Amino acid sequence: xxxxxxxRPALLARRARRDAGFLATGVLPHLALVxxxxxxxxxxxxxxxxxxxxxxxxxxxxxxxxxxxAVQRVRHRILLGVDVVPSAPAAEPWSWAVAAxxxxxxxxSAQTWRQVGYHLLLGPLLAAAELLxxxxxxxxxxxxxxxxxxxxxPARDRRGWLGYATQxxxxxxxxxxxxxxxxxxxxxxxxxxxxxxxxxLGPSRSQRLQQRVEHLAESRTGLIEAVDAxxxxxxxxxxxxxxxxxxxxxxxxxxxxxxTPDLPAGARAAVAEAHLEAKHAIAELNDLVRGxxxxxxxDRGLDAALSGLAxxxxxxxxxxxxxxxxxxxxxxxxxxxxxxxxxxxxxxxxGATRTEVTVRQVGAVLRVNVTDDGLGGADPSAxxxxxxLAKRVDAIDGSFHVSSPVxxxxxxxxxxxxxx
Amino acid sequence: xxxxxxxxxxxxxxxxxxxxxxxxxQVVAEVDDAPSLLAAVEQHRPELALVDVRMPPSFTDEGxxxxxxxxxxxxxxxxxxxxxxxxxxxxxxxxxADTSGVGYLLKQRVADVTEFVETVRRVAGGGTALDPQVVAxxxxxxxxxxxxxxxxxxxxVLALMAEGHSNTGIAETLTxxxxxxxxxxxxxxAKLDLPAADSGHRRVLAVLRFLxxxxx
Numbered sequence: 119x120x121x122x123x124x125x126r127p128a129l130l131a132r133r134a135r136r137d138a139g140f141l142a143t144g145v146l147p148h149l150a151l152v153x154x155x156x157x158x159x160x161x162x163x164x165x166x167x168x169x170x171x172x173x174x175x176x177x178x179x180x181x182x183x184x185x186x187x188a189v190q191r192v193r194h195r196i197l198l199g200v201d202v203v204p205s206a207p208a209a210e211p212w213s214w215a216v217a218a219x220x221x222x223x224x225x226x227s228a229q230t231w232r233q234v235g236y237h238l239l240l241g242p243l244l245a246a247a248e249l250l251x252x253x254x255x256x257x258x259x260x261x262x263x264x265x266x267x268x269x270x271x272p273a274r275d276r277r278g279w280l281g282y283a284t285q286x287x288x289x290x291x292x293x294x295x296x297x298x299x300x301x302x303x304x305x306x307x308x309x310x311x312x313x314x315x316x317x318x319l320g321p322s323r324s325q326r327l328q329q330r331v332e333h334l335a336e337s338r339t340g341l342i343e344a345v346d347a348x349x350x351x352x353x354x355x356x357x358x359x360x361x362x363x364x365x366x367x368x369x370x371x372x373x374x375x376x377x378t379p380d381l382p383a384g385a386r387a388a389v390a391e392a393h394l395e396a397k398h399a400i401a402e403l404n405d406l407v408r409g410x411x412x413x414x415x416x417d418r419g420l421d422a423a424l425s426g427l428a429x430x431x432x433x434x435x436x437x438x439x440x441x442x443x444x445x446x447x448x449x450x451x452x453x454x455x456x457x458x459x460x461x462x463x464x465x466x467x468x469g470a471t472r473t474e475v476t477v478r479q480v481g482a483v484l485r486v487n488v489t490d491d492g493l494g495g496a497d498p499s500a501x502x503x504x505x506x507l508a509k510r511v512d513a514i515d516g517s518f519h520v521s522s523p524v525x526x527x528x529x530x531x532x533x534x535x536x537x538x
Numbered sequence: 539x540x541x542x543x544x545x546x547x548x549x550x551x552x553x554x555x556x557x558x559x560x561x562x563x564q565v566v567a568e569v570d571d572a573p574s575l576l577a578a579v580e581q582h583r584p585e586l587a588l589v590d591v592r593m594p595p596s597f598t599d600e601g602x603x604x605x606x607x608x609x610x611x612x613x614x615x616x617x618x619x620x621x622x623x624x625x626x627x628x629x630x631x632x633x634x635a636d637t638s639g640v641g642y643l644l645k646q647r648v649a650d651v652t653e654f655v656e657t658v659r660r661v662a663g664g665g666t667a668l669d670p671q672v673v674a675x676x677x678x679x680x681x682x683x684x685x686x687x688x689x690x691x692x693x694x695v696l697a698l699m700a701e702g703h704s705n706t707g708i709a710e711t712l713t714x715x716x717x718x719x720x721x722x723x724x725x726x727x728a729k730l731d732l733p734a735a736d737s738g739h740r741r742v743l744a745v746l747r748f749l750x751x752x753x754x
Contacts, residue, residue, distance in 0.1 A: 362547035365649065366550045373556055376652050
């Protein structure tokens with residue numbers, strides 16, 4: 119275990135070694151394309167034919183760029199632990215046509231030309247900076263050990279060096295200063311270089327944002343599907359389990375009542391009470407499960423599912439569904455949820471005497487309307503009910519609107535995009 | 539009378555057997571999915587099939603489709619569909635083929651054992667029985683059609699007719715006189731443009747009028 123006082127210098131030294139190694143390995147790949155344009159320049163100067171020189175140079179640069187880029191990526195990852203993310207190519211099965219298309223896309227993409235710029239222009243500059251830092255390291259080492267060098271020279275020659283006794287301390291001091299400054303200079307250079315590589319070799323900001331947006335959209339869709347699947351699972355579990363048990367219980371209690379007429383009055387009353395409770399429980403559970411995701415929605419669509427929903431409300435509902443064809447299942451599910459929740463809000467809060475539900479397809483949009491003649495004054499930001507609806511609609515990029523002046527009427531509108 | 543039961547919940551199946559046996563039926567087969575139901579009907583030729591709508595493998599409307607198939611193959615077999623939720627669409631499918639000897643009820647109605655047994659007997663005898671919830675769904679959104687012209691009381695009467703009640707039953711339920719029921723029914727026939735002839739089927743036709751408009 120290193121003592122705390124020593125840890126910092128040790129860390130600095132390790133970092134300095136890492137940075138120096140990183141800079142040293144950069145020189146060659148950074149200069150890799152220099153001979154190409156160097157040769158092109160001298161060829162043109164010598165022969166005066168710039169066209170063939172340019173063609174060969176462009177070809178070599180185009181072929182060399184991916185290679186040098188790959189080398190730089192490996193170098194950054196291994197020596198600095200920095201990932202210069204390549205822009206992900208579209209995964210398509212390989213064929214000549216696909217390969218040609220991808221090559222063309224690669225040639226015309228701004229990213230490729232940023233890479234070329236990096237290797238052609240920035241590369242030599244970075245190589246120069248790296249060489250400077252490395253030279254400073256060598257000079258620093260040489261200066262710091264100046265006394266050693268001086269004493270290793272035979273005394274006879276040393277005597278010929280006038281003033282060495284006054285110069286040596288300065289050399290040593292300068293060397294030590296250089297060595298002291300080296301970790302920071304090397305670190306700054308390495309950082310600058312990795313930043314430049316990330317900016318020019320990796321995807322651009324807009325590409326990164328686009329990838330992020332795609333990723334987010336995908337994960338959101340996945341999440342919505344997972345939630346829907348979960349609702350269906352709960353519905354199925356309740357339907358196949360709890361509901362059947364309750365019905366079976368109610369049937370057995372009913373059988374007791376029907377088949378044992380000589381039951382004592384007290385027992386009979388208790389069984390009758392239990393029978394009634396069981397039937398209430400079934401009705402309540404039915405209402406609850408029905409709000410989740412009825413099987414008929416999947417099976418016959420929105421129109422069929424809504425008539426079942428509306429018929430069980432304790433107030434008159436006028437239902438109009440104008441759909442030429444089924445909308446995508448995800449949209450059906452949201453529309454059903456919105457209407458189901460909006461109607462239960464009406465029952466709980468509105469004090470309405472009648473409601474009207476309309477579902478219409480307008481172009482690529484499914485428009486859902488729930489209107490009641492109740493008290494009004496519904497506030498989407500106050501309760502969780504309407505807010506939850508807005509979020510659910512938002513999740514499929516729909517729009518949600520509540521109009522509810524005090525005194526009514528309240529209209530809940532949702533517009534759901536349903537392009538396939 | 540002989541009956542087969544198709545229900546995938548074992549617990550409920552046991553209860554249904556007891557209820558039917560109490561009602562004087564002889565349960566000749568109990569199955570848990572649609573293919574074995576069709577096989578059992580072919581084998582035993584029962585007078586009645588009591589069928590759960592939602593069964594394996596797809597858990598949607600197997601029972602309805604099996605019922606239609608039974609009616610096609612063995613038209614004399616009465617079918618009572620049971621479901622946790624009743625849907626007018628399924629009722630429309632069921633009744634579009636033939637209206638006699640068909641019932642479609644919520645499962646929880648079985649709990650009222652005596653009434654349920656009566657209903658099943660009525661269906662087995664060629665009657666029709668729709669759950670009040672189906673009737674409510676049918677009455678729901680028919681706006682621009684003849685049903686709009688019915689008074690609320692006439693709607694009540696029509697609903698009870700759809701559930702399969704006789705005039706006496708309707709009169710008892712609504713606590714009105716039987717002659718008042720008859721008057722309401724005549725008004726309903728008139729408003730729905732049902733001809734006076736062929737009176738035996740007019741009750742069924744009135745029920746079908748719901749379904750006819752529900753499919754437009």
